[in-house]
Amino acid sequence: MKIIIDGMGGDNAPAEIVKGAVDASKLTDHEICIIGKSELIESELEKCNYDTDKITVADAREVIEMTDAPVKAVRTKKNSSMVKGLEMIKNGEGDLFISAGNTGALLAGGLFVLGRIQGIDRPALASIYPVLGGGASLLVDAGANSECKPDNLLEFGIMGSIYMDKVIGRHDPKVGLVNLGVEENKGSMLTKASYDLLEKSKVNFIGNIEAREVPEGVCDVIVCDGFVGNVIIKLTEGLAWHILKLLKKKFTEGAKALLGAALLKDKFKDLKTEFDYSEYGGAPILGVKGPVVKMHGASEANAVKNTIIKAIPFAEENVVEIIQNSVLDIEEIIISEQE
Amino acid sequence: MKIIIDGMGGDNAPAEIVKGAVDASKLTDHEICIIGKSELIESELEKCNYDTDKITVADAREVIEMTDAPVKAVRTKKNSSMVKGLEMIKNGEGDLFISAGNTGALLAGGLFVLGRIQGIDRPALASIYPVLGGGASLLVDAGANSECKPDNLLEFGIMGSIYMDKVIGRHDPKVGLVNLGVEENKGSMLTKASYDLLEKSKVNFIGNIEAREVPEGVCDVIVCDGFVGNVIIKLTEGLAWHILKLLKKKFTEGAKALLGAALLKDKFKDLKTEFDYSEYGGAPILGVKGPVVKMHGASEANAVKNTIIKAIPFAEENVVEIIQNSVLDIEEIIISEQE
Numbered sequence: 001m002k003i004i005i006d007g008m009g010g011d012n013a014p015a016e017i018v019k020g021a022v023d024a025s026k027l028t029d030h031e032i033c034i035i036g037k038s039e040l041i042e043s044e045l046e047k048c049n050y051d052t053d054k055i056t057v058a059d060a061r062e063v064i065e066m067t068d069a070p071v072k073a074v075r076t077k078k079n080s081s082m083v084k085g086l087e088m089i090k091n092g093e094g095d096l097f098i099s100a101g102n103t104g105a106l107l108a109g110g111l112f113v114l115g116r117i118q119g120i121d122r123p124a125l126a127s128i129y130p131v132l133g134g135g136a137s138l139l140v141d142a143g144a145n146s147e148c149k150p151d152n153l154l155e156f157g158i159m160g161s162i163y164m165d166k167v168i169g170r171h172d173p174k175v176g177l178v179n180l181g182v183e184e185n186k187g188s189m190l191t192k193a194s195y196d197l198l199e200k201s202k203v204n205f206i207g208n209i210e211a212r213e214v215p216e217g218v219c220d221v222i223v224c225d226g227f228v229g230n231v232i233i234k235l236t237e238g239l240a241w242h243i244l245k246l247l248k249k250k251f252t253e254g255a256k257a258l259l260g261a262a263l264l265k266d267k268f269k270d271l272k273t274e275f276d277y278s279e280y281g282g283a284p285i286l287g288v289k290g291p292v293v294k295m296h297g298a299s300e301a302n303a304v305k306n307t308i309i310k311a312i313p314f315a316e317e318n319v320v321e322i323i324q325n326s327v328l329d330i331e332e333i334i335i336s337e338q339e
Numbered sequence: 340m341k342i343i344i345d346g347m348g349g350d351n352a353p354a355e356i357v358k359g360a361v362d363a364s365k366l367t368d369h370e371i372c373i374i375g376k377s378e379l380i381e382s383e384l385e386k387c388n389y390d391t392d393k394i395t396v397a398d399a400r401e402v403i404e405m406t407d408a409p410v411k412a413v414r415t416k417k418n419s420s421m422v423k424g425l426e427m428i429k430n431g432e433g434d435l436f437i438s439a440g441n442t443g444a445l446l447a448g449g450l451f452v453l454g455r456i457q458g459i460d461r462p463a464l465a466s467i468y469p470v471l472g473g474g475a476s477l478l479v480d481a482g483a484n485s486e487c488k489p490d491n492l493l494e495f496g497i498m499g500s501i502y503m504d505k506v507i508g509r510h511d512p513k514v515g516l517v518n519l520g521v522e523e524n525k526g527s528m529l530t531k532a533s534y535d536l537l538e539k540s541k542v543n544f545i546g547n548i549e550a551r552e553v554p555e556g557v558c559d560v561i562v563c564d565g566f567v568g569n570v571i572i573k574l575t576e577g578l579a580w581h582i583l584k585l586l587k588k589k590f591t592e593g594a595k596a597l598l599g600a601a602l603l604k605d606k607f608k609d610l611k612t613e614f615d616y617s618e619y620g621g622a623p624i625l626g627v628k629g630p631v632v633k634m635h636g637a638s639e640a641n642a643v644k645n646t647i648i649k650a651i652p653f654a655e656e657n658v659v660e661i662i663q664n665s666v667l668d669i670e671e672i673i674i675s676e677q678e
Contacts, residue, residue: 132585146519146527180485180569188485188566211570212577227527228570230519231550235571238551239578246471247586250606260602267589267596 001315003308004094007036008063008081009101010297017100018044020304025054027309033094035060036081060084066297070104074112082106086113089290096315098282098307100295107144110288117320119327122152123287124226125294126160127233128280131217136280138164138173139214139222143230144285150193151334153177153223154201158326159286160221161203166317167310168280176209176219178228183208190225193337198223200333244271281310287323291315340654342647343433346375347402347420348440349636356439357383359643364393366648372433374399375420399423405636409443413451421445425452428629435654437621437646439634446483449627456659458666461491462626463565464633465499466572467619470556475619477503477512478561482569483624489532490673492516492562493540497665498625499560500542505656506649507619515548515558517567522547529564532676537562539672583610620649626662630654 005021007014014036021032022045031054034041038059045055062080064073074083082101086109088094099106107125116123127142140156141148157175164173177195179187184195186208198205209218214232224232251261261268282293291314295307313319344360346353353375360371361384370393373380377398384394401419403412413422421440425448427433438445446464455462466481479495480487496514503512516534518526523534525547537544548557553571563571590600600607621632630653634646652658 132581133588143519146530178570180482180566191485191566210577211573212580214574215578215581227519227530228567231517231567231570232574234550235553235574236578238549239554239575240582241551242471242554243579243582246610249472250609251603253606256602257606260599260606263595263599263602264590267592267599270589271585 001030001095003030003032003096003098004085004088005032005034005308006081006085006099006101007034007041009099010295010299012300013100014040015044016299016301017304019048019301021308022048022050022055023301023305024308025050028312030312031056032308033058035085037061064102064105066102068102068105070102070108073102073105074108082109083113086110090114096291096311098293098295098311100297100299103294106292106294107285110285110292114288114290117287117289117324119331120155120287122155123285124156124159125283126163126286127283129214129222132215135217137217137220137222139229139232140286141226141229142233142283143226145226148190148225150190150197153194153225154197154333155287155330157198157203157221157223158201158330159323160223162322162326163284163286163319164220166319166322167313170220172204173220174206175203175221175223176206178211178222178224179208181208182210197333197337200336202329279306282307284314289320291320340369340434342369342371342435342437343424343427344371344373344647345420345424345438345440346373346380348438349634349638351639352439353379353383355639356643358387358640360647361387361389361394362640362644363647364389367651369651370395371647372397374424376400403441403444405441407441407444409441409447412441412444413447421448422452425449429453435630435650437632437634437650439636439638442633445631445633446624449624449631453627453629456626456628456663458670459494459626461494462624463495463498464622465502465625466622468553468561471554474556476556476559476561478568478571479625480565480568481572481622482565484565487529487564489529489536492533492564493536493672494626494669496537496542496560496562497540497669498662499562501661501665502623502625502658503559505658505661506652509559511543512559513545514542514560514562515545517550517561517563518547520547521549536672536676539675541668618645621646623653628659630659
């Protein structure tokens with residue numbers, strides 16, 4: 001298997017990407033190919049001790065920037081590391097593509113270069129949601145589709161369920177639908193209709209969940225439209241960061257507090273690792289014809305290494321093929337609901 | 340002025356409601372009328388020291404329970420403290436109604452008993468959002484309308500702006516629209532169209548905000564549909580509670596941590612008060628023909644007292660009339676957009 005990693009994507013490219021890829025290559029037998037401006041990548045590689053059989057370089061002369069308009073970037077920057085990397089997957093020259101670059105461009109690239117799995121209406125971005133105190137859930141959709149139909153939420157539940165089982169190793173994962181209340185008849189037109197579809201599917205559907213239950217890890221796959229998913233991910237980041245900042249401020253006011261905080265230093269460190277979700281890998285794009293993983297833009301070498309290693313089953317376990325095989329089920333549920 | 344308070348609503352009714360009303364009566368010259376089963380209310384009043392001119396009792400023989408289906412409860416329990424209290428406002432026998440009871444029933448009651456302000460399509464529940472580190476924003480809609488049109492989000496922005504100015508005393512309040520990104524052209528069909536309407540309005544519209552900015556208090560009025568608003572409120576509650584629980588657990592593991600935590604005890608207390616938003620009063624229902632305030636179901640006497648006192652300007656400053664006068668502006672913006 002050959003893993004393609006975008007050497008030019010993210011805030012710390014190419015240095016941390018290269019370091020992370022080299023570190024990952026020591027933990028796997030698969031080849032890792034770093035794509036991007038080859039002179040830059042090779043100059044970073046020179047600083048590392050690596051196996052030339054396991055780390056290779058592919059040249060790509062353009063870079064899609066974080067600020068680029070996604071669709072335009074993918075359409076015009078044909079020689080970018082991202083577009084060329086995705087083309088390698090399409091052409092069978094690679095088995096898994098990972099990028100810390102522009103999320104919108106990666107989604108657009110997944111759609112335009114690889115294409116949708118036939119029968120999947122809306123590919124989705126799935127995001128690991130860290131459960132404080134241990135574990136993680138998978139939130140689908142995390143922002144790819146701000147406008148959704150009930151069919152799409154059914155797809156999200158099924159695709160998320162397959163990923164959670166095959167890649168994260170959570171068997172028969174519990175699927176919950178984000179709603180205004182836990183009662184079956186609650187919610188918007190979208191969530192009410194999605195509830196009925198999910199209930200007919202083979203996934204382990206536990207019903208509605210309220211947003212307050214999300215951080216408790218009440219289910220393994222959190223289903224919602226991309227607008228709500230984006231709000232959940234961003235509000236969680238913003239609020240967690242804000243609370244920690246406030247704690248830091250409070251705990252450094254006065255000598256007594258400073259001493260108390262010093263005694264708790266290790267515990268704060270523990271707490272920070274609770275928010276580090278690179279332990280569970282990156283955010284997969286589900287529903288396109290190839291395994292594509294979005295890595296956090298701020299990823300450093302350790303996160304890059306984790307993301308690569310954790311993403312391997314996405315390709316090895318044939319998740320794309322399993323999703324393809326679930327399409328018939330999806331269609332049957334949708335048709336039975338229309339009858 | 341006569342304030343009507345629902346003596347039977349909430350987890351701690353009637354005892355804490357009565358205590359809070361008596362405490363509030365010592366801080367205002369207005370009459371406070373407690374409505375509910377009079378023998379229960381009077382038996383609680385007997386335990387208090389109060390002025391019989393300022394605290395009165397109105398009898399209502401039925402109670403709308405937290406578990407009642409809202410619309411049915413309002414339609415069938417005509418003698419409930421909630422329905423009768425709202426009728427007193429309608430008939431001019433009271434100027435402000437406050438309840439800690441069933442939120443859905445209070446919204447339905449506001450609509451059926453008082454009615455919508457003519458020209459307001461969708462009354463909304465506005466909720467105080469505590470800004471950690473000080474202050475508060477007002478989130479509209481917090482869950483009354485899970486299905487919204489752009490016109491409704493315009494109404495939410497205008498009504499929220501009036502409330503924030505007249506009741507909370509935040510002049511020329513900044514209004515932000517929750518969206519997927521801060522750029523003008525981002526978002527769903529709903530948010531894009533709402534952006535255009537809000538920009539044409541007289542409110543101090545600062546544009547899109549991302550969910551991660553909400554806890555920072557980046558604006559005074561947070562505008563979103565009721566589904567997203569419900570997610571924001573509930574996720575914030577759930578996550579804050581979860582982080583504090585986790586801290587407590589971590590900080591009691593081992594003697595060193597226990598000592599550290601003991602030294603920080605005062606700071607933790609400070610932190611808890613940051614989450615206590617009763618300081619800013621309850622959640623107003625905006626867009627119905629009378630001032631109605633929802634109080635948290637778990638309110639104890641101190642929160643009841645605060646909510647009553649903080650809600651007085653809702654009636655005194657003629658907020659309902661000012662919203663009524665803004666309807667022409669709303670209609671002009673909507674018509675100009677359709678041309």
